[in-house]
Amino acid sequence: MTDCPDIHPLVPVHLRKSLSRGIAREAFELAARDDGDMARVIEATAGLTRHASNQRRVGTRLRKLPGVVRVARSGDGLSVALRTRREMILLDDEGEQFREEVLVYTRVRVAPAPHRRRYSMVRVSFSPHALQRLVQRSTCGLGGLLRLIDGEAIALFGRRGLVEQSGPDRCCHRSARYDGVWAGQMDHSMVGDHWPLRYETDRDRRIPTFSVRTFLSPEEMSPSLWLAWQGDDSLSLAC
Numbered sequence: 667m668t669d670c671p672d673i674h675p676l677v678p679v680h681l682r683k684s685l686s687r688g689i690a691r692e693a694f695e696l697a698a699r700d701d702g703d704m705a706r707v708i709e710a711t712a713g714l715t716r717h718a719s720n721q722r723r724v725g726t727r728l729r730k731l732p733g734v735v736r737v738a739r740s741g742d743g744l745s746v747a748l749r750t751r752r753e754m755i756l757l758d759d760e761g762e763q764f765r766e767e768v769l770v771y772t773r774v775r776v777a778p779a780p781h782r783r784r785y786s787m788v789r790v791s792f793s794p795h796a797l798q799r800l801v802q803r804s805t806c807g808l809g810g811l812l813r814l815i816d817g818e819a820i821a822l823f824g825r826r827g828l829v830e831q832s833g834p835d836r837c838c839h840r841s842a843r844y845d846g847v848w849a850g851q852m853d854h855s856m857v858g859d860h861w862p863l864r865y866e867t868d869r870d871r872r873i874p875t876f877s878v879r880t881f882l883s884p885e886e887m888s889p890s891l892w893l894a895w896q897g898d899d900s901l902s903l904a905c
Contacts, residue, residue, distance in 0.1 A: 682802050690797035693812040694751060697769055702733020702748040704772060705861050711776045714783055716742050735771070735816040743777040747820055754791060754855075754877075768793050770855070771819035772873070785863060789855055789875040790819045796848065796878045803883040804844040818843060822876060839891055842881065847895055850878040 710727045714720065721744060725737045728746055736747040754768040768791040777784045792815055800806060806814060821843055839847040854872040857863070865871050884892060 677805075677808060679802070682808075685808060686798040686801040687794075689801050689808060689811050690794045693797055693815065694767060694769065694794065696812045697733075697749060697751040700732050700749070702731065702750045704748060704750075704774070704858055706731055707734070707746055707748055707774065708785070708862055711744065711746075711783060714743060714776055714778050716778050736820055740775050741777060743775060743783075745773060745775045747816075747823065748772045748774065749816065749819070754793075756877075766793060768877075769797075769815060771816075771823075773823045787857075787873045788823065789873050790822045790878065791855075791875060792819075792878045793880075796850075796880050799881040800842075800844070800846075803881055803886065804842075804846055806844055818848070822848070838876065839882070839895070840876070841895060846881055846883045847887065847891070848876075848878045849880050849882055850876055853877045 707728065710731065711724055714724050721739065725744060728734055728737045728744070733749045734746060735749050736745075738745045748771070750770045750772070752768060752770050753765055754770070755765050756763045771790045771792075773788050775786045777786075797811060797815065801808070801811070822840055825840075837849055838852055839849050842848050853875045855875045857865075857871045857873060882891075884895075887895060
């Protein structure tokens with residue numbers, strides 16, 4: 667497992683539990699003050715070309731936008747990670763289940779093409795419950811939780827530690843940077859109505875999304891999940 671900064675292993679478990687709700691709420695409040703807008707990201711990349719100098723200028727503009735947590739080269743274009751705080755509506759086959767505020771991270775890759783640009787997106791979302799469980803069950807620092815989650819999202823975009831998908835609820839687990847795994851589901855979320863993009867099909871309006879529901883420490887893992895997390899290839903399944 668990769669070590670992370672600001673680890674405080676000596677904070678008592680009971681203190682972590684009592685503080686977890688407030689720490690998670692603070693992270694959501696900070697995200698709301700620096701809320702991103704994908705439409706502005708798309709507009710900022712309107713003049714993107716393959717030239718290195720152009721991409722440096724566009725990257726500089728992007729880094730100044732609210733909610734942008736990372737800008738990097740990606741192939742012939744750029745990759746941008748944007749954080750937003752949104753209300754998520756979770757649906758099943760029978761209709762709406764419930765609504766909750768989530769932190770949504772969208773990675774958009776922008777590739778220049780003749781007379782246009784191509785955009786591809788994936789997402790990771792974190793529920794308040796997931797943040798609370800990380801505080802309670804890990805040795806993460808009790809300050810700077812939003813910055814920590816920014817880093818977790820970027821690691822997940824790299825398909826870090828895809829370890830198991832199991833059960834009738836399609837639960838998917840991916841390794842966290844701390845000792846444990848994020849547990850959730852692979853869903854689809856919709857693009858924004860105001861985004862200045864054209865879509866070839868309705869399917870293009872759906873963004874693959876890993877919806878993180880909770881954090882599991884080794885003590886909460888099933889035996890098969892623990893073995894997969896340890897790197898037993900015979901038990902590792904792709905989501």
